[in-house]
Structures are given as C-alpha cells and as structure tokens.
Amino acid sequence: xxxxxxxxxxxxxxxxxxxxxxxxxxxxxxxxxxxxxxxxxxxxxxxxxxxxxxxxxxxxxxxxxxxxxxxxxxxxxxxxxxxxxxxxxxxxxxxxxxxxxxxxxxxxxxxxxxxxxxxxxxxxxxxxxxxxxxxxxxxxxxxxxxxxxxxxxxxxxxxxxxxxxxxxxxxxxxxxxxxxxxxxxxxxxxxxxxxxxxxxxxxxxxxxxxxxxxxxxxxxxxxxxxxxxxxxxxxxxxxxxxxxxxxxxxxxxxxxxxxxxxxxxxxxxxxxxxxxxxxxxxxxxxxxxxxxxxxxxxxx
Amino acid sequence: xxxxxxxxxxxxxxxxxxxxxxxxxxxxxxxxxxxxxxxxxxxxxxxxxxxxxxxxxxxxxxxxxxxxxxxxxxxxxxxxxxxxxxxxxxxxxxxxxxxxxxxxxxxxxxxxxxxxxxxxxxxxxxxxxxxxxxxxxxxxxxxxxxxxxxxxxxxxxxxxxxxxxxxxxxxxxxxxxxxxxxxxxxxxxxxxxxxxxxxxxxxxxxxxxxxxxxxxxxxxxxxxxxxxxxxxxxxxxxxxxxxxxxxxxxxxxxxxxxxxxxxxxxxxxxxxxxxxxxxxxxxxxxxxxxxxxxxxxxxxxxxxxxxxxxxxxxxxxxxxxxxxxxxxxxxxx
Numbered sequence: 021x022x023x024x025x026x027x028x029x030x031x032x033x034x035x036x037x038x039x040x041x042x043x044x045x046x047x048x049x050x051x052x053x054x055x056x057x058x059x060x061x062x063x064x065x066x067x068x069x070x071x072x073x074x075x076x077x078x079x080x081x082x083x084x085x086x087x088x089x090x091x092x093x094x095x096x097x098x099x100x101x102x103x104x105x106x107x108x109x110x111x112x113x114x115x116x117x118x119x120x121x122x123x124x125x126x127x128x129x130x131x132x133x134x135x136x137x138x139x140x141x142x143x144x145x146x147x148x149x150x151x152x153x154x155x156x157x158x159x160x161x162x163x164x165x166x167x168x169x170x171x172x173x174x175x176x177x178x179x180x181x182x183x184x185x186x187x188x189x190x191x192x193x194x195x196x197x198x199x200x201x202x203x204x205x206x207x208x209x210x211x212x213x214x215x216x217x218x219x220x221x222x223x224x225x226x227x228x229x230x231x232x233x234x235x236x237x238x239x240x241x242x243x244x245x246x247x248x249x250x251x252x253x254x255x256x257x258x259x260x261x262x263x264x265x266x267x268x269x270x271x272x273x274x275x276x277x278x279x280x281x282x283x284x285x286x287x288x289x290x291x292x293x294x295x296x297x298x299x300x301x302x303x304x305x306x307x308x309x310x311x312x313x314x315x316x317x318x319x320x
Numbered sequence: 321x322x323x324x325x326x327x328x329x330x331x332x333x334x335x336x337x338x339x340x341x342x343x344x345x346x347x348x349x350x351x352x353x354x355x356x357x358x359x360x361x362x363x364x365x366x367x368x369x370x371x372x373x374x375x376x377x378x379x380x381x382x383x384x385x386x387x388x389x390x391x392x393x394x395x396x397x398x399x400x401x402x403x404x405x406x407x408x409x410x411x412x413x414x415x416x417x418x419x420x421x422x423x424x425x426x427x428x429x430x431x432x433x434x435x436x437x438x439x440x441x442x443x444x445x446x447x448x449x450x451x452x453x454x455x456x457x458x459x460x461x462x463x464x465x466x467x468x469x470x471x472x473x474x475x476x477x478x479x480x481x482x483x484x485x486x487x488x489x490x491x492x493x494x495x496x497x498x499x500x501x502x503x504x505x506x507x508x509x510x511x512x513x514x515x516x517x518x519x520x521x522x523x524x525x526x527x528x529x530x531x532x533x534x535x536x537x538x539x540x541x542x543x544x545x546x547x548x549x550x551x552x553x554x555x556x557x558x559x560x561x562x563x564x565x566x567x568x569x570x571x572x573x574x575x576x577x578x579x580x581x582x583x584x585x586x587x588x589x590x591x592x593x594x595x596x597x598x599x600x601x602x603x604x605x606x607x608x609x610x611x612x613x614x615x616x617x618x619x620x621x622x623x624x625x626x627x628x629x630x631x632x633x634x635x636x637x638x639x640x641x642x643x644x645x646x647x648x649x650x651x652x653x
Contacts, residue, residue, distance in 0.1 A: 128364040135362075157436045158406065159443040160595065160604060188439045190432035190446075192425065196409070203424050207364055246411040247418055254419035254462040254470070 025097060025112040027140045028311055031204060032147030033197065034118030037225030037268065040085040041147070042096060042115050043075035044268035045304050048289050049098060050076070058289070060305045063108055064099035071115075072096045079268070080288050082279040088117040102309065109312060124207055125200045126192040138211040143219040143311030146201065146261075150230035153244060156196030198247040205251065209258055219314035220252060220261040221307035227265035227293055229272060237265035237295055260314055264307050265295035367425035369455030372498055375474055378422070378458060383620050384472040388454065388499055391508030392526065393480030396551035396594055399445045400508070401457060401475055402431045403594035403605050404612060408459070414612040416461040419470050423457045430457075434595065443595060450479045454498045461616070471616065487529045490537060499539040503621045504547060506611075507531070509572065511552035511591075520568050524575060531580045543621050545586040547614070548576060553606060554596035564591075588614070 030038040050072075052062050071094040078085045088094075097112045114137055124130050188194075205220075212218055224230055224237050232240070241263045242249040252261045270291030271278045282291050292302050299306040370378075378384055389397040405427045407413040421427065434443035456474040478486070478496060486493040499505060507527055513519040527548070534540045550556075550569065559565040573589055581587045592607035593600070 124364060128366055129360070130362055130364060132362060156409070156431075158434055159436060159438075159440065160434070160598060186439055187433075188437060190429050190438075192428075194432060194435075194437040195425075195428050198409070199424055199428060202420070203367070206420055247409045250408070250412060250418040251420060254417040254466060256466055 025110040025140075026142045026312070026315070027112050027114065027137065028143045028145060028308060029114050029137060029141050030116065030145045030147060031121060031208075032118060032149075032223075033122055033152065033200060035087065035152050036118060036147040036149040037223070038118070038145075038147050039075055039088050039115055040079065040268045041145075041223065041225060041266065041304070042072065042113060043079035043085045044292055045113075045308070046072040046096065046098075047076040047079060048292070048304050049100060051289075058303055058305055059103055059300075059309045060100040060109075061103055062098065063101050066097040082269075082273060082283045084273060088115055090117045090119050093117055093120070102312065107316075111308070121204055122200075125195065125203055130207070135211050138208055139213040141208075141212060141218070142214045142315050143221065144208070145221045145223050145307055145311075146205075147223045147225055148197065148201070148241070148245060149225050150244070151226065153197045154195070155244075156194075156199070196247075198245040201245070201248050202251045205259070215315060217256060217258055217260040219311040220259045221311055222252075222261055222263040223307060224263065224265045226267055226269070226272075227295055228267040228270065231265060231295070236297075238263040240265070262296065262307075262310055264299070265293070266304065266307075267291075267293035268304065365422065367423055368429075369423055369426045369457055369476075370474070371453050371455060373453075375456050375458070378472050378474065382470070382472050384474055385504065385615055385618075385620070386456075386498070386502045387473065387475045387504045387506060387615060388496075388502040389475065389477040389506045389508060390483055390530065391478075391480065391549075391551075392483060392510055392513070392523065395480065395508040395510040396549075396592075397477035397480075397508055398430055398448050399434075400506075400549070400551070400592065400594045400608065401477055402427070402434065402445065403608055404475070405457075405459070406431060407605050407608065408461075412464055414609045414616065415464055416471075416616065417464060417466070418459070419462040420460040421458050426457050442598070445595075448477055448479050450481050454478065454496065473615075483530065484526070487526050487533065490533060493530075493533045493537050493539065496534075496539065499534055500541075501621060502544075503618065504545050504615050505540065506547045506549055508549045508551050511550045511566065511593075512555045514550065514566055514568050514572070515556060524568075524572055527572075528575055528579050531576065535580055535583055540580070540584060542583060542585055544584045545618060545621075546580070546584050546588070547611065548572070548587070548589045549607075549611070550589070550591050552593060553591040554593040554600040554602040556591075586618075 030042065032038050048058050049060055049062050050065075050069075052058055052060075075085055093114070093116050095112050095114045097110070099108060099110045101108050116134070120131075120134065208218075222237075222241055224241060227237065230240060235243075252259050270282050270293060273279045273282075285291060289302055289304075292304050294301055294303055294306055296306060375384075379386075389400060391397050404413070408416075408418040412418075430446045432438050433440060433446055438444075454476040456476045459473045459475070460470050461473060462468070462470045476498070482492070482496070486496060507530070509523055509527055513523050531540065531546070540546065550566065550572075553564060556564040556566045577587060590607055590611050592611060593602050594605060594608055596602040596604060596606065
C-alpha cells in the first residue's frame with residue numbers, strides 16, 4: 021500500500037545541474053533494464069511524462085539539458101520499488117528553476133506555491149556546481165579563484181593616478197554562493213512540516229570537473245563552501261546531510277569529441293559518475309534512496 | 321507517524337531554528353533600485369540590521385551576547401565586525417561553528433568593499449550610517465562538537481559621529497541606552513592615530529571622557545565589561561628589540577584603568593589588526609580570535625559567571641594581567 025507522494029525537492033541556484041540530474045535519474049529509473057546498479061525499480065508511470073521524457077531525450081543524445089525557466093517549472097512523479105526492501109514508494113520531484121531560489125535571496129520573495137511545496141517536502145537535494153560557485157574572495161587574498169587574476173582586477177579598477185574608479189556598489193547578486201544557500205535553507209526551515217531533521221543530500225554536480233585526486237566529495241564541499249558546511253553541521257536538529265559527487269553528463273561536453281564518445285556507449289547509464297562512501301559508481305538513485313532511508317522510521 | 325517525529329509548527333518560530341525578527345523592525349541594506357512596496361505575506365525578512373526592538377525575539381528566546389563597538393570615525397569598528405563574519409565564512413572560528421544569522425544581507429553589505437567584486441584597487445569599509453537607534457547584526461554559533469546549545473550574538477557599532485557627540489553631550493550619551501544592557505562594550509582606539517604624537521592625546525581624551533560620561537549616566541557600572549582595543553596594530557612600528565611597541569600604550573592603560581577600572585566588572589586591553597595593510601606581514605584578523613573567545617566565555621550581564629560571583633577588577637590587577645599578556649605576545653613574535 022502506498023501513501024501520498026514523498027516529495028524530494030531539488031534546491032539550487034541557476035545552472036547547478038538540477039534538470040540534468042532529473043534527466044539522468046528518469047532515464048535510469050524508467051529504463052531500469054540497463055542492468056547496472058539502480059536501487060529503485062519502476063513500478064508505475066505517471067499519467068503525464070512529457071516533461072521528464074523530453075529532458076531524458078536530450079540527455080541520451082548527449083545534448084546540454086535545457087535549463088528550467090520559471091514559466092516552465094514542472095513536477096515529475098513516479099512510483100518505484102526499493103529493490104533492497106521491496107517497499108513501494110510514490111515519489112515526486114518538483115523541478116524548480118534556479119531563478120526561483122535566486123529571487124528568494126535577491127528579492128526577498130517567495131510564492132505561495134513554493135510554500136505549499138515546502139510543507140510537503142520529506143527531503144532536499146541541494147545542488148552545487150563547481151563552476152558556478154561565487155567565493156566572495158577578499159582583496160587581501162592573493163588570487164581571484166573566480167578566474168581573473170587580482171592584478172588584472174586592480175589594474176582595471178585604477179585611474180591613471182592610482183585611485184579606484186568604477187568601484188561597484190553592493191548588490192545581492194554579488195553574494196557568495198554559500199551565503200545564499202544558507203539563507204535558502206534558513207527560509208525553508210520556516211515552512212518545513214516533515215519530520216525533523218530534514219534529510220539534505222548535497223549534490224556536487226559535474227563531479228568530473230570538480231574531483232581532485234584523493235579528495236572525497238564531503239571534503240571538497242567543506243573546503244569550497246565552509247559556511248554552508250558549518251551551517252548543516254551545527255544544526256543537527258534541523259538537518260541530516262550527506263554529500264554526493266555526481267556527474268550526470270559523465271564528462272565535459274564542450275570538449276571536442278566527448279559527446280560522440282559518450283553517445284557511443286551501449287548503456288547510457290555507464291556515463292553517470294556517483295561518488296559517495298558505500299555507493300555504486302553509477303547509481304544515480306543513491307541520494308534518493310538515502311533520503312528515503314532517513315525518513316523510513318517515520319513512515320509507520 | 322511515529323510519536324517521536326518532531327514537527328515544525330507553522331504558527332511558532334522554527335524549532336531550534338532562527339527566531340524570526342519582528343516584522344518591520346529591520347533596517348534594509350542600501351538598495352538604490354528598491355522601491356517601497358505594500359506589505360505582502362509572501363515577503364521574506366529583508367535581512368538588514370536589527371533594531372533593539374527587532375532583536376527582542378532573539379534575546380527572549382535565548383541568552384544572547386550583546387556586544388557594542390564604540391570608537392572614533394575610521395577606528396575600525398565595522399572592519400572588525402566584517403572580519404568576524406569573514407572568518408566564519410572561511411571556516412570554524414574561535415572554537416565555534418557558524419549556525420545561522422538573521423542578518424546575512426547586512427553582513428554582506430559591510431564586507432563588499434573589501435572583496436574582489438567591488439572592483440576596488442584597495443580594500444575599504446562600508447561607512448555605518450547614523451540612525452536613530454543602534455542597529456545589530458546577528459550571529460548564531462555553536463560549539464565545535466555540537467554538544468552545547470546554540471549561542472546568539474548581537475553586535476552593533478556606534479557611528480563615529482555619535483561617539484563624538486556622546487563625548488560632548490550627556491543628552492546624546494543617554495540616547496545610547498543599550499550600553500547599559502550590553503554584555504561587552506568594546507572601545508576601539510585607532511592604533512594609527514596613537515602612533516601620531518599630535519593625534520594620540522585627543523584619542524585618549526575622547527575615550528576617557530566617553531567612559532566617564534557613560535559611568536556618570538549609569539550606562540556602565542559594576543556589571544559592565546569593557547574591552548579597549550588598540551586597532552590597526554600592524555602599523556605600530558617594530559622597535560629595536562624586534563617587537564611592536566607603542567610608547568603611548570602604557571599611558572593609555574594607566575589612564576583608563578585609573579578612571580574606571582574599579583567601577584566595572586572587567587577592563588581588558590587587546591591588540592588587534594582586523595585587516596592589516598597589504599604590505600604588512602601580520603596575519604589577517606590578528607588578535608580577533610582571542611577577543612571573540614573571551615566574549616563567548618564570559619557570562620552574561622547581571623548573571624553570575626559559572627562557579628561563582630562576578631569578579632571586580634581593580635586597576636592594579638588589570639595592569640598585571642596586561643603585562644603578562646604583553647609578555648606572551650612577545651614570546652610569540
């Protein structure tokens with residue numbers, strides 16, 4: 021017997037890989053005949069699968085999955101069976117645009133629809149993309165890890181007599197990524213109704229671009245987003261978290277020939293990279309299953 | 321649903337989460353593009369500094385460290401405040417984890433001019449605007465092992481203009497009534513001016529006069545903890561002995577200790593350099609971690625400190641502690 025849908029919401033700023041993840045996830049669950057590690061088996065399709073099918077089509081064709089726009093936000097629904105326990109679970113994944121979250125920080129506004137979603141959330145997948153992290157480096161630091169060397173920044177800002185010209189006034193858009201994500205989680209705690217602590221699967225997307233030899237995802241996360249890492253750690257009453265390094269695309273499609281190389285794989289699931297202790301290297305359902313296990317004790 | 325499940329009630333503050341400041345009780349950060357809008361139930365808190373009234377939900381919900389920074393214009397108040405926040409952005413600091421803040425945009429506004437995004441050639445600091453009441457920024461912290469309950473800290477800086485006016489006028493001084501309930505009052509003395517023989521006496525006179533006036537008006541008393549901070553310590557010259565020495569420092573300590581040392585619960589002196597000059601070899605946030613640790617280890621105002629009654633320092637004992645601390649610093653150079 022299945023109860024109401026368990027809502028696992030994807031939370032993340034623009035261009036952090038939420039829709040790409042959903043595209044790959046849908047392929048793996050829906051096809052589930054690839055034979056590769058997938059801990060969730062498809063039981064029932066939703067009446068309307070157009071949205072997720074279109075995402076997965078782009079993913080299978082090794083195209084960049086189109087970003088979700090605020091006007092095109094959709095929710096994916098599916099009924100699955102956990103292979104390990106046999107438990108049937110109805111899941112729904114609201115695929116919200118990154119702008120929805122960015123607006124909460126910048127405009128200090130959220131919609132009634134979002135509030136209603138929060139009240140049904142049983143877990144969060146929090147997306148961060150290694151190429152989309154604004155660090156907020158201080159001028160006293162040696163280098164600007166955002167790509168521009170400090171001397172270049174300084175030179176561009178100087179007038180011929182050495183004074184600063186063209187200094188930019190503060191705007192919320194300049195806020196470091198970690199600060200924005202902390203605020204989004206702080207806002208979410210106002211309306212979460214599910215059992216506490218709320219499971220948060222931190223997804224470091226495009227892990228193929230982020231990985232450094234020997235550095236596990238949780239260490240990468242603590243190093244690159246220390247404020248957010250501290251916030252999750254200091255609030256165990258509110259959140260329980262785990263970090264997953266995931267590449268849904270499998271590689272950098274901008275590199276010449278990579279798309280063709282990936283498309284040539286007989287099993288598209290083999291493209292997927294998942295890094296987390298004790299997890300199958302291709303099982304993109306791992307964070308979904310982890311969230312389900314965190315909340316399973318409350319289901320009876 | 322298991323009985324042990326913990327639900328978060330929509331009609332009360334989030335369980336163990338940040339307490340929502342009272343609506344309309346925040347000061348919005350500078351946003352030139354923002355136009356006034358009517359109240360909207362979908363609006364989120366602006367996240368700017370909190371007035372003392374706006375901070376009531378925080379102080380009512382938990383024991384809160386209230387810290388007030390005072391000092392001349394450009395003595396480093398906002399720089400210190402920004403420094404503490406930036407150190408938490410880097411990672412755990414002073415033995416604590418960052419557990420949240422109701423005023424993240426307020427901090428961000430104050431840090432921006434020292435970041436790469438500001439496109440400035442050199443780091444600068446946001447100038448705190450004068451307003452009718454003190455405005456606080458908020459940090460929620462937790463011990464590294466998450467064993468103890470979370471601690472709330474409210475930090476405010478008195479503008480340099482208000483500081484000067486308070487020195488001159490009892491009426492203005494009385495306006496800073498929050499001083500009487502602050503757990504810590506930090507008086508910042510500009511180290512750069514203290515190295516200037518023509519400015520240092522004015523720095524000392526204003527500091528001494530403010531403390532005397534605050535005592536006279538009942539804003540500081542035997543429950544007060546005063547931290548005197550020699551800021552910009554990186555510009556203090558290194559003596560022949562190889563240590564940074566400010567020849568006016570002992571006179572400052574002696575004068576202020578004699579003025580109020582016996583009237584307050586604690587009078588302490590610190591050297592800090594929140595944002596040393598780029599050419600300096602001194603590390604960022606010099607002295608700040610020790611300062612924050614002391615604030616967090618102290619008890620709360622009018623509450624007995626753990627293990628006994630609140631101590632009263634006389635000038636002589638503080639001078640001894642000061643000398644011992646200087647000796648420790650020298651051994652670390």
